[in-house]
Amino acid sequence: MDGSHPPPAASSIPGALTREQFDALQKELDAIRDEVLASRGERDARHIRFIVRLARWCAITGRSLLHFGFVPGSWLLGVAALSLAKILENMEVGHNVLHGQYDFMNDPALNSQTYEWDIVCASSNWRNYHNYLHHTHTNILGKDHDLGYGVVRVTDKQRWVPYNLFQVLWYGMLAHFFQWGVAVHDIKIDYYFKGKISWQNLKQRLKPFLHKTRRQLFKDYVLFPALALWNWPRVLLGNMTANLIRNLWTNIVIFCGHFPKGVRVYTREETKNESRGQWYVRQMQGSANIEGPRWFYVMTGHLSHQIEHHLFPDLPAHRYPDIAPRVRAICEKYGISYCSRGFFRQYGSVLSEMVRLSLPPKEAAVS
Amino acid sequence: MPFLPSLSAVWRSPWLAPFNDVNALNDLLGQVNALWSIDRILARVIEVRTETADTRTFVLRTNRLWPGHRAGQHVVVEMEIDGVRRHRTFSIASAPGRSREIDITVRRQPHGRVTGWMHEQLRPGMVVGLSAPRGDFTLPETLPPRLLLIAAGSGITPIMAMLRDLQARGARPDIRLVQLSREPADAIFRNELEQLARGWPQLQLRTWYSRLQGRLDPRALDALVPDADQRSAWLCGPHVFMQAVLAHWQAQGRPAPQHESFGAPLRRAASGERVAVRALKAERMFTASADLPLLQEAESAGLQPKSGCRIGICQTCKCVKRSGVVRNLLTGAVSAEPDEQIQLCISAPVSELSLEL
Numbered sequence: 001m002d003g004s005h006p007p008p009a010a011s012s013i014p015g016a017l018t019r020e021q022f023d024a025l026q027k028e029l030d031a032i033r034d035e036v037l038a039s040r041g042e043r044d045a046r047h048i049r050f051i052v053r054l055a056r057w058c059a060i061t062g063r064s065l066l067h068f069g070f071v072p073g074s075w076l077l078g079v080a081a082l083s084l085a086k087i088l089e090n091m092e093v094g095h096n097v098l099h100g101q102y103d104f105m106n107d108p109a110l111n112s113q114t115y116e117w118d119i120v121c122a123s124s125n126w127r128n129y130h131n132y133l134h135h136t137h138t139n140i141l142g143k144d145h146d147l148g149y150g151v152v153r154v155t156d157k158q159r160w161v162p163y164n165l166f167q168v169l170w171y172g173m174l175a176h177f178f179q180w181g182v183a184v185h186d187i188k189i190d191y192y193f194k195g196k197i198s199w200q201n202l203k204q205r206l207k208p209f210l211h212k213t214r215r216q217l218f219k220d221y222v223l224f225p226a227l228a229l230w231n232w233p234r235v236l237l238g239n240m241t242a243n244l245i246r247n248l249w250t251n252i253v254i255f256c257g258h259f260p261k262g263v264r265v266y267t268r269e270e271t272k273n274e275s276r277g278q279w280y281v282r283q284m285q286g287s288a289n290i291e292g293p294r295w296f297y298v299m300t301g302h303l304s305h306q307i308e309h310h311l312f313p314d315l316p317a318h319r320y321p322d323i324a325p326r327v328r329a330i331c332e333k334y335g336i337s338y339c340s341r342g343f344f345r346q347y348g349s350v351l352s353e354m355v356r357l358s359l360p361p362k363e364a365a366v367s
Numbered sequence: 368m369p370f371l372p373s374l375s376a377v378w379r380s381p382w383l384a385p386f387n388d389v390n391a392l393n394d395l396l397g398q399v400n401a402l403w404s405i406d407r408i409l410a411r412v413i414e415v416r417t418e419t420a421d422t423r424t425f426v427l428r429t430n431r432l433w434p435g436h437r438a439g440q441h442v443v444v445e446m447e448i449d450g451v452r453r454h455r456t457f458s459i460a461s462a463p464g465r466s467r468e469i470d471i472t473v474r475r476q477p478h479g480r481v482t483g484w485m486h487e488q489l490r491p492g493m494v495v496g497l498s499a500p501r502g503d504f505t506l507p508e509t510l511p512p513r514l515l516l517i518a519a520g521s522g523i524t525p526i527m528a529m530l531r532d533l534q535a536r537g538a539r540p541d542i543r544l545v546q547l548s549r550e551p552a553d554a555i556f557r558n559e560l561e562q563l564a565r566g567w568p569q570l571q572l573r574t575w576y577s578r579l580q581g582r583l584d585p586r587a588l589d590a591l592v593p594d595a596d597q598r599s600a601w602l603c604g605p606h607v608f609m610q611a612v613l614a615h616w617q618a619q620g621r622p623a624p625q626h627e628s629f630g631a632p633l634r635r636a637a638s639g640e641r642v643a644v645r646a647l648k649a650e651r652m653f654t655a656s657a658d659l660p661l662l663q664e665a666e667s668a669g670l671q672p673k674s675g676c677r678i679g680i681c682q683t684c685k686c687v688k689r690s691g692v693v694r695n696l697l698t699g700a701v702s703a704e705p706d707e708q709i710q711l712c713i714s715a716p717v718s719e720l721s722l723e724l
Contacts, residue, residue: 030698034698037698037700040450041449041450041451042449042450043450044450045447045450045451046450049394052394053394053398056391056394056395059385099682100682100685100708103682103685103708104450104451105450105451105452106451106452106453106706106707106708107452108390109390109394111708112682112685113685113708118385127681127682127683128675128683131675131680131681131682131683132675132676132680132681132683133675135676135680135681136675136676136678136680136681215381215382215384218382219384219385223382313680314680314682
């Protein structure tokens with residue numbers, strides 16, 4: 001862990017730039033976006049179809065090994081292949097397709113409005129709280145419910161409560177059951193108990209959740225084990241482990257995207273009457289990248305480029321590494337922080353921040 | 368070739384997932400043989416023939432899901448061009464009965480992205496998607512005693528299918544065929560038609576070449592075919608031409624000819640104008656300003672489309688535009704293709720629209 005490293009210069013806050021500068025910055029980012037849009041085509045179609053097939057063959061291989069493998073080690077191999085399949089399908093395919101990145105292809109199999117992914121979270125719930133709430137209100141306290149997922153205190157601006165003392169523990173539980181955390185996120189059961197939403201509203205939100213979880217549990221814990229006959233414990237345990245590995249991995253990647261040291265959190269007041277240029281700046285300062293090789297980017301669904309993803313959530317994600325140097329150059333030009341580190345440093349920073357924030361703030365830090 | 372007679376309720380049950388994931392199964396089958404599919408009609412191009420300088424015939428061999436067509440019907444062809452699936456409608460030029468083989472004859476449109484691609488890139492061996500055959504621009508089972516067929520430009524294609532069908536069935540009714548083209552070299556199927564007429568005395572060809580003879584006044588049709596009012600008429604060609612002929616027929620008090628139009632031209636709305644929008648799911652029409660986001664106008668009209676951020680980020684308000692042209696208010700990009708997805712919160716209409724709303 002090396003959270004002791006100083007954060008990248010977190011100099012600029014909205015207001016440090018003039019209105020004209022924000023507009024100029026917006027034009028430069030828009031130009032990048034237009035360039036990618038104009039070159040969108042067969043290359044992107046080939047990429048996403050390749051990943052779809054790769055994920056599918058990993059799933060077929062993994063499940064076959066779990067069902068029929070009798071060689072020692074086949075269980076481990078099966079779990080590895082099935083985990084890989086779920087990670088690729090959830091991250092590089094599901095998440096990105098649901099953002100509408102491949103809608104331009106007009107292919108019903110890759111349509112953002114109808115795609116359903118291999119995870120207990122229903123696509124319809126996800127489209128609301130992730131695509132809308134999180135991507136529009138990124139890192140605004142009280143509006144972006146992804147800030148700590150209601151489990152972790154991730155910024156000094158959040159009030160400390162004794163519950164936070166053990167937040168590393170709560171976080172560990174969230175990470176293990178992350179798909180469930182994601183699935184219940186949009187239901188807002190706490191809102192119901194606080195009287196903020198009606199029973200009718202809650203029921204409406206619960207419907208897609210119950211529908212999806214039933215099918216998902218049936219598939220991994222009834223149908224596939226049953227097909228394995230006497231081999232069922234092996235398959236059941238394998239599916240459970242694959243889901244667990246996927247949960248841990250997606251959680252780590254997602255926490256690296258918004259909660260390392262150096263990422264800025266905003267208040268509602270700061271973002272009132274925000275211009276498009278200011279919105280861009282908030283997206284860049286509210287996100288963090290992870291550096292690594294190309295295969296690693298695919299494994300994260302290109303959330304390794306969370307900054308570029310938050311600027312342009314509907315551009316094909318595998319283009320983010322191409323435009324990242326230019327985005328970074330724009331950040332330098334306008335004196336905006338660009339939080340990018342290697343995987344271990346970034347996740348280390350997330351954990352050390354989490355430990356620091358589990359303790360009550362000292363008087364000096366409050367000012 | 369795997370084929371399921373119908374996708375029954377059992378098959379569609381969500382509890383069978385992922386074994387009934389049709390997209391995945393189609394993709395797996397397609398990797399074995401490009402024509403295999405559970406539910407998609409697919410066809411391989413087996414021959415490309417040049418008809419005139421700007422017209423080509425593509426001979427397609429379909430998979431077993433093709434139900435067969437009637438002469439005069441059309442089909443929607445799905446092609447993937449630079450990663451994007453595009454759809455265009457073409458009349459089938461061949462007679463039914465050739466086993467799983469159809470011809471589509473395509474004139475290259477000036478600046479046409481899809482027809483241009485077909486002429487330059489679509490080669491034997493490549494695979495396209497097809498809809499089921501559609502349309503009722505066909506001849507009746509019991510033929511009327513005398514027929515008049517009027518074809519302008521590529522409007523000859525469905526009429527060619529009818530003539531080929533009659534010939535194959537040995538029927539030789541009394542037909543006057545008026546073919547309009549720019550000039551003789553532009554007349555599609557000219558040789559085949561002349562040959563057909565040689566062995567079929569009651570089939571008489573009348574030609575009209577606009578570059579030599581000027582634009583055809585519909586009244587001149589009566590001079591070309593003096594007993595036109597005694598004949599049952601079929602008419603196919605560009606929209607403007609057909610409107611003129613239909614008006615003439617109406618003025619003469621004759622029953623309207625059967626007709627098939629190749630798409631009406633869209634009028635572009637100017638700023639400040641309001642255009643008609645058809646909401647297909649709600650089965651409603653409303654008008655929308657050419658300057659405002661469609662989302663706002665749909666809501667003003669009492670519709671309740673799903674929406675989220677309202678600034679073009681979250682994709683919640685995405686909907687399929689069946690026809691018409693819209694402009695992206697953020698980028699200025701224009702979407703003119705049928706069946707494209709648009710974001711209502713940042714799209715303003717440029718022409719009349721049909722939306723899946």
